[in-house]
Amino acid sequence: MVYEGKTKIVRIVGDHALIEFKDDITAGDGLKHDVILNKGSICAEITAILMNFLSEKGIKTHLVEFLPPNILKTVPLKMFPLEVVVRLKKAGSFVKRYGGVEGEELPFPLVEFFIKDDERHDPMVCFDHLEILGISTKKQAEEMKEISIKATLVLKEFFEKGDFELWDIKYEFGLSKDGQIILGDEISPDTFRLRKKGEIFDKDVYRRNLGDPMKKYEEVLELCRSLSSQ
Structure with missing residues (x-):
């Protein structure tokens, strides 16, 4: 292990x-x-x-x-201790920090970096923090940002085929043996917000005690199976 x-x-x-x-x-x-x-x-x-x-x-x-x-x-990766969040709509901690209405559209994909540290509640950082703290170079951070935006727009279109809205999503990245930045970890209702006509299909069901989250997760799985076979 x-x-x-x-x-x-x-x-x-x-x-x-x-x-x-x-x-x-x-x-x-x-x-x-x-x-x-x-x-x-x-x-x-x-x-x-x-x-x-x-x-x-x-x-x-x-x-x-x-x-x-x-x-x-x-592929084994040396993971960056980071969460890279892309927001398409206002929700969750963004609304708590800055206000606004949940579900309100953002003018462009917003990318935020958070250090993975439960004790400090995953502090948000900028490119300069990442370089000063020795977590990544600015060039690596810029590449993670670019990949995250591209992946988010691709997944947004994927879910729109099923009339679902992708609100935000979290990514984690690592370095391969040859130094490439590669998307790792997972992509699931644990790591994104997915809605359909106001109905929640992600971990917010669990966070907010809105019933059995697995019923929603199962629906997302069936959706992904269906869309991927088209």
Whole structure:
């Protein structure tokens, strides 16, 4: 075992990393935590479908193969301790920080960087912070920003085919052995906000105690299966 986080276990086997998705779901920097049957397998398959779709659009991801029910075979990456958030609409912490109406359109995709640090509640940083703290170079940060915007617009179009709205999304990146910046971690209702006619299809169902989140996650999985086969 190399690493166990709140929702995944990463093991190195030969030349690959095997990422096992757990059934854990968390919110509030881990203060809220539950285990829900089949959550890991749902998020793993959604991630595999969406990363395959991004790869088809020329966006490199760490995915090599989906190993059902809940494991991704991936390219090992040296991860940046960062969350890169792209916002298309106002929601969540953005509204708490700056005000506005949830769901209000932003004039262009807004990219924010946060250091992964639960104890400090994932502080938001700028390019200069990243360089001063030795987390990444400005050039690397600019590349992560560029990839994040491109991936978000691709996924926005993907979900619009099913009449869903992508509001915001979180990415994590790492460096491959040859120094390439590659999209890693996961893409699932744990990491994006997805809405349809005001109905919530993401982790906000769990954050806000709005019922069984897995019913919504299952609907997202069926949507991804359907759209990817078109």
